[in-house]
Amino acid sequence: GNSVTQMEGPVTLSEEAFLTINCTYTATGYPSLFWYVQYPGEGLQLLLKATKADDKGSNKGFEATYRKETTSFHLEKGSVQVSDSAVYFCALTHGSSNTGKLIFGQGTTLQVKP
Amino acid sequence: SAVISQKPSRDICQRGTSLTIQCQVDSQVTMMFWYRQQPGQSLTLIATANQGSEATYESGFVIDKFPISRPNLTFSTLTVSNMSPEDSSIYLCSVGGEQRGYGYTFGSGTRLTVV
Numbered sequence: 119g120n121s122v123t124q125m126e127g128p129v130t131l132s133e134e135a136f137l138t139i140n141c142t143y144t145a146t147g148y149p150s151l152f153w154y155v156q157y158p159g160e161g162l163q164l165l166l167k168a169t170k171a172d173d174k175g176s177n178k179g180f181e182a183t184y185r186k187e188t189t190s191f192h193l194e195k196g197s198v199q200v201s202d203s204a205v206y207f208c209a210l211t212h213g214s215s216n217t218g219k220l221i222f223g224q225g226t227t228l229q230v231k232p
Numbered sequence: 233s234a235v236i237s238q239k240p241s242r243d244i245c246q247r248g249t250s251l252t253i254q255c256q257v258d259s260q261v262t263m264m265f266w267y268r269q270q271p272g273q274s275l276t277l278i279a280t281a282n283q284g285s286e287a288t289y290e291s292g293f294v295i296d297k298f299p300i301s302r303p304n305l306t307f308s309t310l311t312v313s314n315m316s317p318e319d320s321s322i323y324l325c326s327v328g329g330e331q332r333g334y335g336y337t338f339g340s341g342t343r344l345t346v347v
Contacts, residue, residue, distance in 0.1 A: 152335065161238075161324055161340040162275075207274065219265070220326070220336055222274045 120145040122208050124223035131198055131230050139193040139226045141182075141208035149210040151175075151184055151191040152220070156205045165193075165206070198230045234259050234327050238339030245315055245346050252311045253342045255325035260305035266298070269322040269341070278323075281308050315346045 125140040143149065153165040153175070166175030171186035180195045191208060208223040235258040245251050255264065266278040278298055279287040287300040302308045312319055322343050328336030 154338075162326075162338040164233075164335040164337070167335055219277055219280065220275075222276075224274045 120149070120210065120212060120221050122210055122221055122223035124206075124208050124226050127205075127225070128227040128229055131228070133200055133230055133232050134197045135230075137193070137195040137198045137202075137228065139206055139208075139228070141191045141193065141223060143189050143191065143208075143210050145189075145210055145212070147212070148186075149212060151182070152209045152211075153180070153182055153191070153193050154207040154209060154222075156207065156225075158204070162207065198228070200230045200232055203228055203230045233335060234261060234337045236325060236327060236337055236339040238325055238342060240342055241340060242343040243345070245344065247316050247346055249315055250311055250313045251315065251344060252309050253323055253325070255308050255310075255339050257306045257327055261327040262305070263327065264302065264308045265326040265336075266300065266308075266310045267324045267326060267338075269324065271321070275324065278310070312344065315344075317346045320344055320346045 121144045123142050150169045152167045154162045155165045156162050165180055166177045168175040168184035171184055173184045175182050182191050182193045184191055205225045205227050207225045209220045237256045239254055243251055264281045267275040268278055269275045277290050278293045279289045279300055281287045281300045281302040283302050283305050297313055299311045322341045324341045325339045326336050
């Protein structure tokens with residue numbers, strides 16, 4: 119079935135370090151891919167998305183490229199800030215039909231230290 | 233994108249009781265989704281609620297435990313029935329997926345603790 123796998127956390131970085139959070143997926147058809155962020159005590163916010171191969175989603179300095187050949191959607195940021203500390207979720211929607219259901223990875227906690 | 237108002241934001245409930253969570257959307261939407269996020273875990277879809285039809289439940293979730301109402305295109309409720317401490321979680325509603333690739337919007341969540 120369809121699934122999303124993220125790298126284990128927590129990821130601890132110093133401010134201004136480079137961030138990569140790996141995400142790979144298994145899906146039939148052509149899923150849409152998303153990154154969501156959950157700040158402490160808050161709900162989920164859409165960070166970025168991509169709907170087809172080679173699309174690059176970007177927002178707030180974060181980027182992710184839809185790589186169909188490696189079934190990946192890794193999240194990157196060139197210089198993290200303390201305010202980026204949060205839980206990051208990679209997710210997909212079924213590609214074969216528009217059921218609207220999101221399938222989430224397990225989440226990766228990012229801690230950025232000053 | 234749609235704006236969702238979810239309430240209550242948190243509650244502490246006695247075991248054996250029920251809690252109803254409400255989600256109000258500022259625009260008409262076809263599909264609404266209810267998720268559960270257990271402590272330190274990812275999100276799991278409970279059910280999909282379409283207006284005018286029975287909710288569709290995912291494996292492991294049943295209507296008797298999680299009854300859902302969807303009386304119109306802007307509102308839905310989820311009830312957590314006969315609660316036990318294992319039901320302590322964050323419950324979130326979501327809308328979206330109307331068209332391929334559209335983002336999904338989430339409510340701020342209801343943090344439920346059952347004692």
